[in-house]
Amino acid sequence: MEKGLRNYEIDTPQFRVYKEMHCNQTVDFAKMKCNKYKKCEQTRMTMNKALSLLDSFIDPSDPDVDTPNSIHAYQTAERIRRKYPENKDLQIVGLIHDVGKILFSFGEPTWAVVGDTYVLGCEHPKTIVYYDTLKGSPEYGKYDRIGIYEEGCGLDKLILSYGHDEYLYHVLKHNENHKLDDKYLNIIRYHSFYPWHTEGEYKYFMNEEDKETLRNIIGFNDFDLYSKEDTEFELTDTIKQYYDDLLNEYFPDEINW
Template identity: 40%
Template sequence: MNNQDISNNPLADLDHWEDDLLRRYPDPDTIATNKTKEEYRNYEEPARDSVKEFYRLNHTYQSYEFVENKKNEFLKFDKKEMPVWQAFDFLNELVDDSDPDTDLDQFQHLLQTSEAIRADGHPDWMVLTGLFHDMGKVLCLFGEPQWAVVGDTFPLGCAFSDKIVYSEFFTSNPDYDNETFNTKYGIYEPNCGLDNVQMSWGHDEYVYQMMKDYLPESALYMLRYHSFYAQHREHAYDHLLSKHDQEMFKWVNLFNPYDLYSKNPVPPNWAELKPYYEDLVAKYLPATLKF
């Protein structure tokens, strides 16, 4: 199938997926300073047909073979090489003026996430994780459709859980009737560990692979699994997780509220923050990043 043969980008902008998450997973924590938890729970907007269409595409085309092909295409990191701060400018090309929640660019969202983490006194590597967690969305700038960049992630190579949002759309996935893949364990052994599991493709896996040589394991779990809602919200795949995965998921659970609930219309003061973040990035990362 040629990706260009279908309507690849049903969402008006990438934040619509995150808005849908706010409706599905309202959080009682106090990270959200711009809205009350009730306002997040009762988001004043009708459910978007575009979100449903997004997941129809995602669940139809995210197959085991599709992910293998994407890994071969993008994990060579041979598309572009940039200084770290130029990479943020590149990411900001994804700004969409129609976003109803904020007119801040992608970098400002990342900075708000990292500043919320920093304000709560977490380690500096976690602050850096907040700053970089959405860097993988640059895949859209390399021509990738939205359904192959954002969205809830899930394992492939085994049966699709009914705890995954819009799970009914998996009936159109080529793996659905594959007898090798459509049992509880599929190609895996019980509690084999997520490092041995093929996850659906998107910005989580991409940024994890980009950062895996630079950040501690706790940070890498945050990056790799922050969209794996079927597990860290529903525990749908406990049978695949190792004991080590179960322990490490406390970091994923800690991180997610900062990602979802830190949006605020007032941008951080970058002039004041710049020296801190320049030192932080230099502490952990090389001068240039490969994409």
């Protein structure tokens, strides 16, 4: 990983978010939040409106950004467009991949919205960010490597710590009036699953489909992570209009959140 990115230090906003996350995320908590939000009964609005809510949200778990999350969205999409100018599916995923962070607007604490995700209901690998804070979890030491799962069960059977990835994934599964297929929905669902796609953990849970998902996410992560180095990025009217048009093409109607 390039120098200067994802450096997590003690006594920082990032440390405090992860400490709360690791003490509060449990199997029951994640199930409860998933069941609540996958019904998509909170509000109705366009995807463009949802993206604009991130104008006022700066991710406190991320050591590499101090700008609103909406800027990171356009940075990521623009990096993708420069390399793949014809791949609008991937561009739109780059633009919306963090929109699930609007959970903050429903009153959710930041530790249930942002940060790396990890599997609940099994042993915690030591590559998880701020691993020692997991010792405050009521589930620490409760499970072995496989836990409540079976080898080869597939990522879809796993209960991950709840946050913006899982939320947006279920919003897009619930609302069918868009053009994205499961390949791109899975990128959204697992893009924060760093212990898996970057550290190589949990491979024993994967099935054949997950192998393709892993390749797709590793490719996507180059745009997501390293777009944070684009410190001179300017959201011009021309760029904004391009993505407004793309949002209207992929999400022409209001959707349920």
